[in-house]
Amino acid sequence: MKPGDKVRFIHGKEEGIVRKIINSRDVEVEIQDGFLIPALIKELVVVASAESFIAAEEPGQEIAPERLKTDGIYLAFVPFNDRIYSIQLINESDLDISFTFGSLTDENYIGISTGNLKTKAHIKVGEASVKDFDSWPSWITQCLYFSYGRTIYKEPLVRKLSIKASTFYKNKKLIPLINEQGYLFKIDDKQTPINKEKLVQEMYSAPQEVKEFSRPAPEIDLHIEKLTPDHLKLNNSEMLEIQIRHFQKNLDNAIASGMDEITFIHGVGNGILKLKIQEILSRTKNIVYFKDAKKEKFGYGATLVKIN
Structure with a gap:
């Protein structure tokens, strides 16, 4: 048994994910609501083994996760089981953040989570149902950056993430800091400024070839x-x-x-x-x-x- 393994309690219906090896008898397990609880290894059965690990496990030591090559703020959708995605806010920037997270459907906003997140850390901010995928709302993340002393000023972040199946499943990656497979979205990308001269040139340039769509079988x-x-x-x-x-x-x-x-x-x-x-x-x-x-x-x- 190792960090990242999905486990089930022998004497109950609860499932969870091993987050830490405490000692030779005990582990720390994250259950569905995001709570971390200690558990005896003999009271657990492995449902699915973790896919990959970065360092060897040692009692009392957490696995050092793989880092992204670029810094930033991310939302990750990590399968908890075949019915629920755990929504994780990941801070891979060099600054601490204060955040709010919510959902937006039409004009109806619902606040879901708020708090502070240290640099190089992650936190569960919500859940999403697999069966309701096609009716998911837009996810709204707002962040303020902070660091003691002199640092580079960063504008507050406000990002609306609307997800479609055509893009969602293309973003399957190993999630940083969590070290599990999931769907990862960078939410602090800067908007590219419009180049007016280039835009005018493209408007008057030769028309682009229309993309052909293959006709599927009936x-x-x-x-x-x-x-x-x-x-x-x-x-x-x-x-x-x-x-x-x-x-x-x-x-x-x-x-x-x-x-x-x-x-x-x-x-x-x-x-x-x-x-x-x-x-x-x-x-x-x-x-x-x-x-x-x-x-x-x-x-x-x-x-x-x-x-x-």
């Missing part, structure tokens, strides 16, 4: 064994991630290439993939309607999408 099979040869090595969450990416790519290409309709074969299973597809379709422009495809051919395991 029927797209989303069964995981059709999408990757390594499906037996994946957990349910990773399988769903691949299936949704493949669905979104083919849906976008079908709309862009002018198709009238397309059928997605998702199978029956536990219904989660079908539900996620219908949630995305209900929020996508250019969709006239969607319904169960021909039952005599697919049963209830396919969805026909009519495109405008």
Whole structure:
């Protein structure tokens, strides 16, 4: 057993992640609410082993995590289990910060967390449900920078992070300071100033070649064994991630290439993939309607999408 292992309590339903080896008998475990509790090693069973480690474990010593090559402020979405992401605020800058974190839906703002965060440290600021991914709000982070004595002045940070599936899953990385796989977003990037002269030149330059979209097949099979040869090595969450990416790519290409309709074969299973597809379709422009495809051919395991 080592830091980063996902564990379950033998005499309970709780799950958590090992954060520290205290001694040969005890470890420190982070449970779902972000609390750190001591636990006997003999009372735990490893559910999933940590993927990689930077230093050898020693009793009483935490693993030194891998650092990013560039400093900054980050939001990370770290899977706690296959249902919940833990939202972590990471301070890889050289200054301490005071922060607020909340969510914004339409004009409704909800404050979720506030506090202070030392340099080279992280803190859990919230949670997000996997099943509600397509209806996630925008995440609002506000930070003030501080250091005693003379230092470089930095403007307060206000960042609104709106996440879409097409960009979210491309940001899977080893999370700094936490040393686990997750989805990482740098939120203190400076806005590039507009070069007016360059903009005018581009406006009057020769038109760019229009990007061609490949026309997908009229029927797209989303069964995981059709999408990757390594499906037996994946957990349910990773399988769903691949299936949704493949669905979104083919849906976008079908709309862009002018198709009238397309059928997605998702199978029956536990219904989660079908539900996620219908949630995305209900929020996508250019969709006239969607319904169960021909039952005599697919049963209830396919969805026909009519495109405008």
